[in-house]
Amino acid sequence: MTVGEFSGTGALIRLILRRDRLLLPIWIALPPLFAILVVAAFVSLYPTAASQQMLAAQIVNSPGFVALLGPVSSPTIGGLSAWRSGLFAAVIVAGANALTVIRHTRADEETGRYELLGSGAVGRRAPLSASLVVTLGADLVIAALVTAGLVAFGLPVVGSLALGLSFAAIGWTFAALAGVAAQLAESSGVARGIVGAIFVLFYLLRAVGDANEQSGQSWLSWMSPIGWMRLVQPFANERWGVFALFLGAFIVLILVAYALASRRDIGAGILSPRLGPARASQWLRGPLALAWRLHRRTLLAWAALFAVYGIMIGYLATTSAYLLAANPQLANLFAHFGGASAYTDALFTLSLTFLGWVAAAYAITATLRLQSEEVEGRADHVLTTAVSRLRWAASDLALVVIGSAVLLAAFGLPAGLAYGLSTGNVGYELPRVLVATLAYLPAVWVVAGIAMALYGLVPRVSFVSWGALGAFVLVELIGETLQVSQSVLNISPFNHVPKVLVSGVSLMPLVSLTLLALVLVIAGLVGFQRRSIG
Amino acid sequence: MRGLSVIQIQNLTKYYGKTLALDSVDLEVEQGEVFGFIGPNGAGKTTTLRILLGLLRKNAGKVSVLGGDPWRDAVALHRRLAYVPGDVNLWPSLSGGEVIDLLARLRGGFDQSRRDELVKRFALDPTRQCRTYSKGNRQKVALIAALASDVELFILDEPTSGLDPLMEATFRECVAEIKRAGKTVLLSSHILAEVEALCDRISIIKEGKIVETGTLTELRHLTRTSVSVKTRRQITGLSTFQGVHNLTVDGASTRFSVDADAINPVMQYLTKFDVMALTSTLPTLEDLFLRHYELQTGESAQ
Numbered sequence: 001m002t003v004g005e006f007s008g009t010g011a012l013i014r015l016i017l018r019r020d021r022l023l024l025p026i027w028i029a030l031p032p033l034f035a036i037l038v039v040a041a042f043v044s045l046y047p048t049a050a051s052q053q054m055l056a057a058q059i060v061n062s063p064g065f066v067a068l069l070g071p072v073s074s075p076t077i078g079g080l081s082a083w084r085s086g087l088f089a090a091v092i093v094a095g096a097n098a099l100t101v102i103r104h105t106r107a108d109e110e111t112g113r114y115e116l117l118g119s120g121a122v123g124r125r126a127p128l129s130a131s132l133v134v135t136l137g138a139d140l141v142i143a144a145l146v147t148a149g150l151v152a153f154g155l156p157v158v159g160s161l162a163l164g165l166s167f168a169a170i171g172w173t174f175a176a177l178a179g180v181a182a183q184l185a186e187s188s189g190v191a192r193g194i195v196g197a198i199f200v201l202f203y204l205l206r207a208v209g210d211a212n213e214q215s216g217q218s219w220l221s222w223m224s225p226i227g228w229m230r231l232v233q234p235f236a237n238e239r240w241g242v243f244a245l246f247l248g249a250f251i252v253l254i255l256v257a258y259a260l261a262s263r264r265d266i267g268a269g270i271l272s273p274r275l276g277p278a279r280a281s282q283w284l285r286g287p288l289a290l291a292w293r294l295h296r297r298t299l300l301a302w303a304a305l306f307a308v309y310g311i312m313i314g315y316l317a318t319t320s321a322y323l324l325a326a327n328p329q330l331a332n333l334f335a336h337f338g339g340a341s342a343y344t345d346a347l348f349t350l351s352l353t354f355l356g357w358v359a360a361a362y363a364i365t366a367t368l369r370l371q372s373e374e375v376e377g378r379a380d381h382v383l384t385t386a387v388s389r390l391r392w393a394a395s396d397l398a399l400v401v402i403g404s405a406v407l408l409a410a411f412g413l414p415a416g417l418a419y420g421l422s423t424g425n426v427g428y429e430l431p432r433v434l435v436a437t438l439a440y441l442p443a444v445w446v447v448a449g450i451a452m453a454l455y456g457l458v459p460r461v462s463f464v465s466w467g468a469l470g471a472f473v474l475v476e477l478i479g480e481t482l483q484v485s486q487s488v489l490n491i492s493p494f495n496h497v498p499k500v501l502v503s504g505v506s507l508m509p510l511v512s513l514t515l516l517a518l519v520l521v522i523a524g525l526v527g528f529q530r531r532s533i534g
Numbered sequence: 535m536r537g538l539s540v541i542q543i544q545n546l547t548k549y550y551g552k553t554l555a556l557d558s559v560d561l562e563v564e565q566g567e568v569f570g571f572i573g574p575n576g577a578g579k580t581t582t583l584r585i586l587l588g589l590l591r592k593n594a595g596k597v598s599v600l601g602g603d604p605w606r607d608a609v610a611l612h613r614r615l616a617y618v619p620g621d622v623n624l625w626p627s628l629s630g631g632e633v634i635d636l637l638a639r640l641r642g643g644f645d646q647s648r649r650d651e652l653v654k655r656f657a658l659d660p661t662r663q664c665r666t667y668s669k670g671n672r673q674k675v676a677l678i679a680a681l682a683s684d685v686e687l688f689i690l691d692e693p694t695s696g697l698d699p700l701m702e703a704t705f706r707e708c709v710a711e712i713k714r715a716g717k718t719v720l721l722s723s724h725i726l727a728e729v730e731a732l733c734d735r736i737s738i739i740k741e742g743k744i745v746e747t748g749t750l751t752e753l754r755h756l757t758r759t760s761v762s763v764k765t766r767r768q769i770t771g772l773s774t775f776q777g778v779h780n781l782t783v784d785g786a787s788t789r790f791s792v793d794a795d796a797i798n799p800v801m802q803y804l805t806k807f808d809v810m811a812l813t814s815t816l817p818t819l820e821d822l823f824l825r826h827y828e829l830q831t832g833e834s835a836q
Contacts, residue, residue: 275629275663276628276629276631276632276662277632278629278661279631279660280631280632280633284639290625293625294627297627376623377619377621377622377623380589380619381624381676382640385637386612386613388608389608530591531591532590532591
């Protein structure tokens with residue numbers, strides 16, 4: 001290792017700050033904002049110590065909630081807030097760190113931007129170092145903001161600091177993991193896939209470990225950095241030693257990443273890409289076949305995730321049903337809330353809300369694939385052949401429409417089946433759960449319609465579709481805890497989705513949402529056919 | 535003899551926002567010719583081609599391609615033409631062979647044996663994923679897909695950028711074959727040697743305006759021959775000639791450039807000074823280009 005390998009790091013840091021001057025503040029602000037929002041909600045909803053203890057007891061006794069978000073470390077505002085905001089922070093901070101590192105290392109190499117820099121006085125370790133410095137710095141700012149925000153609400157300083165640092169630590173871990181993945185894979189897409197899969201694995205380890213803590217499987221949580229976040233126990237007996245685990249993992253990962261960076265050629269990965277066929281197969285002959293070819297890997301990966309989640313929720317519903325049957329005290333407690341079936345229905349409904357957002361995020365990505373094809377010039381190849389603009393766009397949209405249905409069914413089928421098997425009534429539970437899942441489709445299509453309308457009419461601001469989804473999620477999150485007027489709630493299409501498990505199917509909102517989606521898509525298609533390409 | 539028009543552009547004007555990209559462009563490409571469209575980067579070549587392909591909307595003017603309106607009849611026209619963009623980006627996860635077959639199929643007819651022959655001639659490994667191709671290899675994929683298609687018109691936007699000299703020669707052979715088959719080629723380029731070698735007629739575009747159009751011979755009349763001459767006696771009085779430029783006299787050696795229509799009287803005058811050696815260089819397209827820049831800087835200086 002020589003100093004020369006790091007030269008140019010300072011210049012690259014400035015370049016990253018310039019390129020990410022809009023993104024960086026957004027993902028730095030989100031976790032502290034959410035944490036503060038959660039504290040505010042708990043303070044207003046559970047003002048007394050007794051109500052806080054009651055809520056904590058309910059959570060700890062329901063394996064579903066423990067698996068989803070982990071157990072509550074202390075029955076106080078601090079403990080409850082740490083419990084509620086932990087998973088969200090893990091997703092945002094880990095995701096943003098990983099995406100930022102990959103964007104400024106592998107993605108730059110892949111697009112050839114790095115060649116410009118690499119031919120200057122820039123060492124081979126400089127891009128990785130610069131992106132790590134920026135992400136680690138951003139994580140520290142997050143930690144500081146979380147600490148300051150919670151202390152301002154009167155929470156204990158030590159606990160607030162522990163929670164803030166746990167956010168930063170999960171960020172560091174995933175920044176370093178992304179650093180390794182960026183050395184391994186030759187494409188940034190594969191690198192992102194590797195990191196995503198590891199996140200899911202860590203989440204599942206923690207979920208299973210936490211849910212089965214009593215039966216001595218908590219060691220599973222100790223295998224997962226996402227588990228470590230909770231094991232820090234903010235606002236209880238803070239275990240500062242857990243941060244040594246984070247630090248150790250971080251150092252090992254960084255050393256591996258640097259070692260790999262020094263061993264490989266610029267542009268090459270450690271995993272070598274496979275060769276493809278010399279000729280196209282017979283079915284690859286139209287824009288729909290091309291769209292399927294481009295979508296299929298992503299779609300199958302998402303479907304697998306949804307299925308895993310469905311199995312998990314189905315399994316949890318099962319376990320909680322058994323637990324309630326075996327534990328009369330607990331069953332009594334839940335009788336207040338409408339009994340065991342009401343509890344599992346609520347668990348499914350909560351999971352579905354979250355799932356609807358994720359499916360909508362998929363729909364936006366898949367719709368805006370049209371735009372990345374256009375911007376990167378690949379659309380030109382297709383649109384200068386005998387393929388009309390309408391056929392090209394419609395091929396992609398067909399996969400968005402069908403793909404989002406596949407995703408939701410990939411959750412609903414295993415979840416309904418597992419739950420039905422546990423209650424012994426598959427014929428009743430499976431269709432019920434599946435219908436409840438698919439009821440989210442029209443709302444997801446509306447979000448896809450917004451993306452298509454923006455892309456067709458004003459492609460420069462198509463990213464606003466992400467803003468719209470963010471607003472819908474925010475409205476739902478706030479509406480869940482604070483008093484918000486119905487007219488504000490109504491702007492979110494998700495708010496119109498009938499809660500099938502709780503109150504049955506109602507067709508009107510489903511039909512209206514579908515029509516709205518159709519109008520948006522047609523507006524987008526008309527605009528797209530009238531404007532210039534590229 | 536003039537053939538049928540394959541491409542006709544009259545008064546074509548295009549704005550990007552408030553920036554004028556094309557300013558009343560006129561262009562006509564006839565059937566069976568290889569037409570060169572040259573100009574510096576950013577002059578409006580690609581914009582013109584993208585309007586011909588129906589990808590961009592025009593602001594004013596008349597455009598017809600193969601007898602149709604490129605915006606309205608896009609799909610029908612695209613069956614009869616093949617396009618190679620200047621900056622070829624491919625789908626990273628598809629192999630080169632898959633892209634060639636797909637694009638050729640989307641266009642309609644394509645000749646399998648011609649495709650295989652082209653892959654061999656351009657020395658392309660069709661099994662590699664597109665993400666691993668260099669710029670030159672991506673260019674080859676797009677070229678092979680276009681050249682294997684059975685179409686009447688080829689629109690090629692700087693098709694050899696990134697190709698090595700060997701492959702450039704292969705490309706020139708292919709264009710010659712297309713021409714022999716009676717097909718039409720519109721070739722945009724800033725590589726002047728390529729245009730000189732391939733094209734029957736050329737248009738020069740500069741800052742959105744066509745500044746010259748004609749055959750190479752016609753255009754050469756517009757420009758000057760460079761002359762370098764050694765005489766026994768020092769030359770005097772040449773500077774008063776109409777059509778003599780850039781005169782430098784260094785004892786026995788004299789250099790100047792001369793307009794096409796002044797060559798004859800100047801040569802007669804030179805013999806008076808007892809010529810020992812004389813070299814004259816035919817104007818290249820580079821000279822044509824540079825001359826236009828000189829004219830422009832001359833204008834702006836005034």
